[in-house]
Amino acid sequence: xxxxxxxxxxxxxxxxxxxxxxxxxxxxxxxxxxxxxxxxxxxxxxxxxxxxxxxxxxxxxxxxxxxxxxxxxxxxxxxxxxxxxxxxxxxxxxxxxxxxxxxxxxxxxxxxxxx
Numbered sequence: 248x249x250x251x252x253x254x255x256x257x258x259x260x261x262x263x264x265x266x267x268x269x270x271x272x273x274x275x276x277x278x279x280x281x282x283x284x285x286x287x288x289x290x291x292x293x294x295x296x297x298x299x300x301x302x303x304x305x306x307x308x309x310x311x312x313x314x315x316x317x318x319x320x321x322x323x324x325x326x327x328x329x330x331x332x333x334x335x336x337x338x339x340x341x342x343x344x345x346x347x348x349x350x351x352x353x354x355x356x357x358x359x360x361x362x
Contacts, residue, residue, distance in 0.1 A: 251286040251306035267294045274300075307337055308353065328353030 251261070258280035263269040264283040274280065274296070284304040291311040299323040309329045327349045337346055340358040348354045 249284045249304055251284055251288075251304070253286050254281065255257075256281050258282075262287065262292060262295070263290055265291050267292060270295045304355075322356055323357045323358045326353050326355050 248288050258270055280300050282300055286306050287310050288308045293311055293313050295315050297315050297317050297320045299319055303321050304324040307327045307330045311331045312335050313331050314334040316336040318338055341356055342359050345356045349356045
């Protein structure tokens with residue numbers, strides 16, 4: 248499994264530096280980015296427009312995710328250990344148990360597979 252990284256991607260660095268509004272503006276204008284396998288440890292991401300973003304394999308330990316709508320984002324393989332998640336919408340493919348285990352123990356979240 249790929250370890251979370253601090254990448255040189257300019258839009259990722261905006262998020263790491265708390266420049267959420269600038270990130271949202273630049274994504275809305277069509278700039279490309281790579282947010283997979285990123286380290287968001289302790290990042291304050293409140294206000295992030297996460298619609299359609301791919302955070303697969305990313306690490307959100309103790310990040311502030313309050314109020315973010317991840318319902319149309321990709322979080323498979325991500326970890327949210329100790330994150331602030333009040334008011335967060337998660338993708339319907341994530342079972343509540345997966346979210347709880349990740350929040351409490353740092354396990355990587357697995358998506359519900361269709362039978």
